[in-house]
Amino acid sequence: MKSILAIYPGSFDPVTNGHLDLIERGAKIFDRLLVAVLQNLEKDPLFPVAERVEMLREVTRPWPNVDVAIFDGLLVHYARQRNAQVILRGIRAISDYEYELQMALMNRKLEPGIETVFMMPSEAYSYLSSRLVKELVHLGGPVDGLVPSIVEKRLRAKVI
């Protein structure tokens, strides 16, 4: 029987409840879901990639078919190496669409055998992003309900 592995790639700096909502939806649809954290040496992330992975592993523990890994280089190369058939991405609002479409079509050109699947997180998270969460914490705002509590603790520890 065919087993579908989907890769859910991203920066996850840090993982938010919006990401988790998508992971939960993806884990229901696909046989296996691999959350792939980009190690981007050019960007200046708040959390080192090892810490982002650690947080993701902890918060995805409830889903036995979800795994977490690090990748660098081209996503489609990594997806091929892992024998993934699907790239999963979330679309929150129409503003995400243009960039996501561009990325999906470029990935399709590079690797026609891998399909990008878009899912929508709950509308409760349609305004949520890792960037805004970091800004909120930096400025002393509340982030309850936006990130898992272990992430909030680490965010506060970083900022203080």
Ligand code: PNS
């Ligand atoms: O969470 P993000 O920052 O929106 O995730 C973007 C990500 C990691 C999915 C994208 O930057 C990516 O796939 N980078 C890997 C390099 C690559 O394959 N680039 C070509 C994409 S068309």
